[in-house]
Amino acid sequence: MSYNARKIAVEILNSIDESKSFSNIEIKKRVKRVKDIRDENLIRELVYGVLENKLYIDNIIKNYSNTNYKKINNIILQILRIGIYQICFVDNIPDRAACNESVNLTKIFNKKRLSGYVNGILRNVVRNKDKDFLPDKNNNIIDYFSIKYSHPKWIVEKFINDFGEDFTERLLKSNNEKPSLNIRVNKIKINRNNLIEVLSKHGISAEKTKYAQDGLIINNPRNITELTEFKEGYFSIQDESSMLVAQIMNPEEGSTVLDICSGPGGKATHIAEKMKNKGKIISRDIFNHKLDLINKNATRLDIDIIDTENFDGLKLDNKMKEKVDYCLVDAPCSGLGLLRRKPDIRWNKDIKDLNILVEMQLEILKNASQYVKVQGILIYSTCTINKKENLNIINKFLLMNNNYSLEEIKNVEMKSNETLKKGYIELFPNIHGTDGFFIAKLKRNI
Structure with missing residues (x-):
């Protein structure tokens, strides 16, 4: 994996924060700069991972930073976020690598004087992984759900009012899970069984959707829109x-x-x-x-x-x-x-x-x-x-x-x-x- 991928992830997150840009548009625009599919996957992992866990990650930063959270440079904030995300949520990236690469990012963005600050916070997170600094669930369930599952308090409160506490917790947890890729079979051209066979020849595993009569769940999606069958209209991407x-x-x-x-x-x-x-x-x-x-x-x-x-x-x-x-x-x-x-x-x-x-x-x-x-x-x-x-x-x-x-x-x-x-x-x-x-x-x- 290259530092360039992490640099692009920082730029995307910064643009989303400062310009209220949409993540999918920013990712699509910027991943063109990378040639390795692994770097593209890393960019998506970091951006969506941070967005899904932002309040949880920021709560950790607030507890370890000597600088007031609101005064943290926005680029440094994004570097800390992707560093903590890798440490707390990603199993296949060593903690040392997450720390070192985050420190290197401060230099890439001309923030070298803050490299010690970044390194200190991330090393503290590594040493104290068991600490989550969450509010007491019994005293304030809205704050607890909001920070643990990274949803704004108004959404948590609304869901609790509509669905109750137990349902809301399961819903919030589900909202942070990776959704499957579904495709819709164009039955004017092909049926589901035949498309499953065609996809398997490309090394793509697919199974029928549970409720939709025309849908398939793609178990190992990769460059599916580059397939000839997509370009010739055999299927569309749709949930x-x-x-x-x-x-x-x-x-x-x-x-x-x-x-x-x-x-x-x-x-x-x-x-x-x-x-x-x-x-x-x-x-x-x-x-x-x-x-x-x-x-x-x-x-x-x-x-x-x-x-x-x-x-x-x-x-x-x-x-x-x-x-x-x-x-x-x-x-x-x-x-x-x-x-x-x-x-x-x-x-x-x-x-x-x-x-x-x-x-x-x-x-x-x-x-x-x-x-x-x-x-x-x-x-x-x-x-x-x-x-x-x-x-x-x-x-x-x-x-x-x-x-x-x-x-x-x-x-x-x-x-x-x-x-x-x-x-x-x-x-x-x-x-x-x-x-x-x-x-x-x-x-x-x-």
Whole structure:
């Protein structure tokens, strides 16, 4: 492993802190500078590891640093974070290497005068690995969970209020585990069994997803998007939870579908695959770069029934009233179901944002409901586990729209299917092994 990889990890973490950049964008932009796949993997490990454990790591720094935490140089702070992460969470990097390489980073970033400070803290951490400096769980469970599992206190408090303490602890722990890579089979071109065989010839192990009928779990992902089969549209990368949207919609061939908030098109292209590329899908978004991605993905998958349009879901389109058989509202949301996949969300969101989102979600759903024909289906989905953005929205909508009702979900098999009978599904990483997700199936009766 090279110091260059650790230097890039420091730069990425610094950019995320100072510019509120997204980790996946920063990583994608900067890993182009490395040639060795091991260095690329190390960069991802360090960046995501620090983001997932930031409060825990910073709590250690605060207890060992003679300098006030708020006055620590930001580059030095990132160097300390990746050093402590390696010492406390990574088994295959020796403690001595973590310390020495962190000290070398201070020189690379022209902070040599602080090398003794960095070395002192990290050597102390190595000598006292059994000390975690956590608050007393019995006296302050919110602070304890917040620091131990590195989630902002407002998220911990919200989860405890919604789900209780035991469930919340399992959820927070799950949010810090590495998610599996899932792919969606393009059944227009190939079935799951055949794709498993094709991937095995590339040395890639795959198994079928538990709930999604078109999904595979990739056990040893590496450069999977470089495969000829990906470039020729045999599969797409998509989490199992997202695959359930099209599965629950279950559109018939030849139907007309409207996808209100479609970018980047994962669900729209899946719907097209379900329809065997027969019918019409209108994919709308307010961002042109997302519409470009929809078109690009559709071309790769050999799908030609998707028309993209720049249109704001908060506006009512009178020309579309009662024109579609199926409508999807994959609503803008807080993303609290994606904390294990996108750990920076926990640091970039604020509880104040939630009320604004709830108003927006309800307005988009009200507009969408007017586009559906009588006996048509309206799907509402989010990638959050926040009840205010999910079931509460559906209940408010149904109180205002007695021409709609929840429709039983019959094509998803789960041990506990009480909510499926009621017409919605809640997915949690600690229970289902998927991203946190919510999907409701509504039918227009009159």
